[in-house]
Amino acid sequence: MEILIYGTVNSVTFALIAVGFTLVYGVARVPNFAHGSIYVLSGFLTYTFIKDLSMPYPLAVIVTLLIAAAIGLVIYRLILIRLRGLPTSEIIASFAVSLIILEGLRMQGIWGFKGFIGPFYMLPPFIEGKVSVFGVFVDYQRLLIIAAGFLVVGALWFFTHYTKVGLKLRAIAQDEHAAMMLGIHSDRTAMISMAIGSALAGLAALLILPLGNITAEAGYKVLIYALAVCIIGGLGSWGGAVLAAFVIGFAMKISTALFGAMWESVVLVGTIIAILLFRPSGLMGRQKELEERV
Amino acid sequence: MEGTKTRRKKRLDRSIKVRTEGIYALSSWSEIGYLMFPRALLIVGLLILPFFLDLYWQRVICQAGIYALLALAFDFLAEFVGLVCLGGALFVGAGGYISGLLNSTFGWHPLICIPMGTIGGAVFSTVVLIPALRLRGIYFAIVSFMLPLFAVYIIIALSIFGGTEGISALDTLPNTWVEIYLILSVVLIALFLVRRLVNEDMGLILRGVKENDQAVKASGISITNYRIRAVFIAALLGSFGGAYLSHLYGWLGISLFSMDFSILPIAAAVMGGLGSLAGPVLGALILTPLSEALRGFGQLRVVVYSVILIAFIVYKPEGIMSWLQRKYQQFEHWEEV
Numbered sequence: 001m002e003i004l005i006y007g008t009v010n011s012v013t014f015a016l017i018a019v020g021f022t023l024v025y026g027v028a029r030v031p032n033f034a035h036g037s038i039y040v041l042s043g044f045l046t047y048t049f050i051k052d053l054s055m056p057y058p059l060a061v062i063v064t065l066l067i068a069a070a071i072g073l074v075i076y077r078l079i080l081i082r083l084r085g086l087p088t089s090e091i092i093a094s095f096a097v098s099l100i101i102l103e104g105l106r107m108q109g110i111w112g113f114k115g116f117i118g119p120f121y122m123l124p125p126f127i128e129g130k131v132s133v134f135g136v137f138v139d140y141q142r143l144l145i146i147a148a149g150f151l152v153v154g155a156l157w158f159f160t161h162y163t164k165v166g167l168k169l170r171a172i173a174q175d176e177h178a179a180m181m182l183g184i185h186s187d188r189t190a191m192i193s194m195a196i197g198s199a200l201a202g203l204a205a206l207l208i209l210p211l212g213n214i215t216a217e218a219g220y221k222v223l224i225y226a227l228a229v230c231i232i233g234g235l236g237s238w239g240g241a242v243l244a245a246f247v248i249g250f251a252m253k254i255s256t257a258l259f260g261a262m263w264e265s266v267v268l269v270g271t272i273i274a275i276l277l278f279r280p281s282g283l284m285g286r287q288k289e290l291e292e293r294v
Numbered sequence: 295m296e297g298t299k300t301r302r303k304k305r306l307d308r309s310i311k312v313r314t315e316g317i318y319a320l321s322s323w324s325e326i327g328y329l330m331f332p333r334a335l336l337i338v339g340l341l342i343l344p345f346f347l348d349l350y351w352q353r354v355i356c357q358a359g360i361y362a363l364l365a366l367a368f369d370f371l372a373e374f375v376g377l378v379c380l381g382g383a384l385f386v387g388a389g390g391y392i393s394g395l396l397n398s399t400f401g402w403h404p405l406i407c408i409p410m411g412t413i414g415g416a417v418f419s420t421v422v423l424i425p426a427l428r429l430r431g432i433y434f435a436i437v438s439f440m441l442p443l444f445a446v447y448i449i450i451a452l453s454i455f456g457g458t459e460g461i462s463a464l465d466t467l468p469n470t471w472v473e474i475y476l477i478l479s480v481v482l483i484a485l486f487l488v489r490r491l492v493n494e495d496m497g498l499i500l501r502g503v504k505e506n507d508q509a510v511k512a513s514g515i516s517i518t519n520y521r522i523r524a525v526f527i528a529a530l531l532g533s534f535g536g537a538y539l540s541h542l543y544g545w546l547g548i549s550l551f552s553m554d555f556s557i558l559p560i561a562a563a564v565m566g567g568l569g570s571l572a573g574p575v576l577g578a579l580i581l582t583p584l585s586e587a588l589r590g591f592g593q594l595r596v597v598v599y600s601v602i603l604i605a606f607i608v609y610k611p612e613g614i615m616s617w618l619q620r621k622y623q624q625f626e627h628w629e630e631v
Contacts, residue, residue, distance in 0.1 A: 089607050092564065093603075098599040099557065218555075230436075262451030276428070
């Protein structure tokens, strides 16, 4: 029972982390390697707003999400827009942005900036307290993550299937040239997707970070998890991403329960390699993607 | 644009450049000299450079050599095989660990351990990367980026090979001059060998794999086979860097897998000019001392070379090397249009 519940929490966490990355890659074909850094940055921003500027929590959350979206927009507008269609350069440039943000946060002693180093940065949870579910104690924050996770994935599915902007995003993803002929502004749409993706990274950070400390290293870990989910699930497919999140989440929890916590990462690598060997297009990848990646 | 006078830059090949194409280069000493001058400048420059430096900066040159090898490997894989490898640290780590472990377990001399570490590390990295070789473009980049980080997790989790602390007190190389000339000669040899390789038949096939792998496949040539060979060659360069590094400082640890070894070479390659092979080496020789000079500022140096990387990739994607080449081979002047 404990494995089931905590496995679900873990899986939903992965899904939340990966959903923004999948959206941006699936739509704009931009591998946003700055995803992890935006995640960490949002955590630090909220912390600063609450602790140093003493904003109320909900306001801080909203401001942070807006800033995260703005950062995504700026990254796209200033840098990535010049590199569209050059995958190598896109990866390198967005990863460099990620390094600037993460290492910048760790920087110390320049212009009186103290740097975010040390184990002391924690966000308060939205709701305190625990509840017993089938005899297992779960705190409300974890339940909130599950609820929010399903809500976000559902909302995104609705957004990309039934709203005008969402349909534009999918049109660009399917056939950029045809979409442009129908009057869809390719760069503007990609910019929107980048903003939404970054805001989603921020949202994931605000939901997940109260469970532990905020550290700059988390940025690399988050990026890896997002990439792992996308590889296993097949990039750009919602169902695949969610399924992959559950596969990884449960695989890691079960291996922890059976062999101990240190095997987590080993299992993660094993899963990825096995998937690459047997299903190179990912669990739910379609034929088109197969052509692209193999 | 109508009505306004605009200027444009007109470029013309120097006559000597045209005369030195093909067999005619052998027709006179001045033309041979024109061809040989840049190469000779690089070789002689690198070989006499250590005499002008003190011990500290000699060490920096050793490191620059390691980064130059990695940058060369990155450029070779990215521009000639079409595999963007963000995991240069995997090569360094594999080579460094194998060489260091051989030394600490059996007590063999570093000059035996380094070649064994080079080959062993290259074989290991290639085998690890084989499942990913079926992938293309960003997918390969993603997997190669994750592997060194996972290697760190695994070493910490299982606390094998000295765990977090690593193994210290490995044998070092006999003296500074051996250290510095070993790496410099390997860099030069590797540079000219790879340059030759990409112009041979194998280089042609590799470029075919990059541009249109279906066509290569249709010619009855196995793509995966050639990709494996290419990765092995690149891994040889990186693993030598790692094996050498662990004996340079007499220490091995998880920082051999650190991201510096993946990122700085890429920055160097972009700065020097992708696809020119000599450019990345040049870039590493410029960027490493720069990053060393900023060492006092801690994490700022990572930020600085990331900014340089973005600036070059956005505003000057051709890199330093092709700029130099243009200056050497062409004259240019403004003309009114």
